[in-house]
Amino acid sequence: MAIRQWRGRNVASDDPNGATSGGQAPGLLRRLDATGVPLLLGRLIVGGVFVYLGYLKIQAPQEFLKVIKEFEILPLDPPELINSVAVLLPWLEVFCGLCLLLGIFLRGASFTLLVSLIVFTAAVALRALGIYQAEEIAFCAIKFDCGCGTGEVFICSKLLENTGLILACFPVLFSRSRRFCLGGKRPTTPDPATAAA
Amino acid sequence: MKTIVSCIVESVIVVVVAGGVGLAWNHYSENGLDLNRNYFKKLTPIQLTQGQLNQGQLNQGPRTAVTPGSGAPTSQPDPQLQDNGSDPTDPNSSQATAGDPEDPNAITGDDENIDPFHGVNTMELEDVAMYFEMKGVAAFLDARSRDHYEDGHIPGAFYLNHYQSQRLIEDIRSDLEAADILIVYCGGGDCEDSILLATSLISEYGFMFENVFVYIGGMDEWTANGHPSVEGAERGE
Numbered sequence: 498m499a500i501r502q503w504r505g506r507n508v509a510s511d512d513p514n515g516a517t518s519g520g521q522a523p524g525l526l527r528r529l530d531a532t533g534v535p536l537l538l539g540r541l542i543v544g545g546v547f548v549y550l551g552y553l554k555i556q557a558p559q560e561f562l563k564v565i566k567e568f569e570i571l572p573l574d575p576p577e578l579i580n581s582v583a584v585l586l587p588w589l590e591v592f593c594g595l596c597l598l599l600g601i602f603l604r605g606a607s608f609t610l611l612v613s614l615i616v617f618t619a620a621v622a623l624r625a626l627g628i629y630q631a632e633e634i635a636f637c638a639i640k641f642d643c644g645c646g647t648g649e650v651f652i653c654s655k656l657l658e659n660t661g662l663i664l665a666c667f668p669v670l671f672s673r674s675r676r677f678c679l680g681g682k683r684p685t686t687p688d689p690a691t692a693a694a
Numbered sequence: 695m696k697t698i699v700s701c702i703v704e705s706v707i708v709v710v711v712a713g714g715v716g717l718a719w720n721h722y723s724e725n726g727l728d729l730n731r732n733y734f735k736k737l738t739p740i741q742l743t744q745g746q747l748n749q750g751q752l753n754q755g756p757r758t759a760v761t762p763g764s765g766a767p768t769s770q771p772d773p774q775l776q777d778n779g780s781d782p783t784d785p786n787s788s789q790a791t792a793g794d795p796e797d798p799n800a801i802t803g804d805d806e807n808i809d810p811f812h813g814v815n816t817m818e819l820e821d822v823a824m825y826f827e828m829k830g831v832a833a834f835l836d837a838r839s840r841d842h843y844e845d846g847h848i849p850g851a852f853y854l855n856h857y858q859s860q861r862l863i864e865d866i867r868s869d870l871e872a873a874d875i876l877i878v879y880c881g882g883g884d885c886e887d888s889i890l891l892a893t894s895l896i897s898e899y900g901f902m903f904e905n906v907f908v909y910i911g912g913m914d915e916w917t918a919n920g921h922p923s924v925e926g927a928e929r930g931e
Contacts, residue, residue, distance in 0.1 A: 562857070573732060573734050580728070588712045591712070603704075608701050
């Protein structure tokens, strides 16, 4: 039985599903992950959405700047901060989305998008809560431009969408598979000790 | 541990490369933002007070700015603006529009909740329509985006998107200086681009406070009341 290394640990390689040398069957999640399908779905969904939304915002940086200002998270003075966010954030979204679609820098891109999703979702939720408390209307009737690039949206649906995107980031972030990726397979490094034996 | 490190390294690479591309695009793009510019500037209390004092002095002459709703410029000096004794730091003071005897006090730049127009002169539909009919007296400025302008604008209005005004103003400056007053509009309602552009005209581009007005109702009200509009990139005089 040949030994190969997986993430720095020796793993038997006879079983294509990655069974351990002890003969135990891998869990369902690991087998599912090994197919590469969850990773591919996560990459396509998250990458596609962010490339599209980032592109929309790149076309109209002034509109995005106005939306950021309405959230009242960033100070208007000095202007370099809020202006830089308005310029750079859409490009970050597009670039990370492309990385996911191509299958390169997967962990870095998905981690970056996950952080931005969590921050952005929290900001939208807080703003919606503020409107809900101030205007006493039904929470799911609240509608405003959340800065996604698609104009005004109902906040309930936006929060659900973002929750779905956050969940879709996890298979990309934690997957061990590299199937269907330009980044390719993880390199195999023979263990010198076993090779000598 | 290695996984965490590689994740952080990849994130840094992605952020740096995306940031570099974004800055380069912003520098060369027509739609790019000026990173150093405050696009949401308000008039300072000194500018507001001085502007309103100048306006009061102008009221003594044969031609004055229009009192909203009056339909005609007043030639009588406004004694309250002449000797208003107003305290620009008084948080209870309210907006003073051109020649308005009921609200003589200047406002501070902090009174956003009291005055959504940041102290800039405003004008209602009736007076805007009057100036529209008086060809050559007023210059209309459309503060919206290019797409909105081309979808329909007041005939003869100049395109001067607030966020690109630094690039556009010099091409039309001579036309604006030839006009007696400038009337700035955007969509109306919650749109504040007209207010921000009016503030820029006064504080950055050197136009007189008393000559700059914001049309409150905007394009939505203009077209809803049956007034003419033209489509396309041309001014449509």
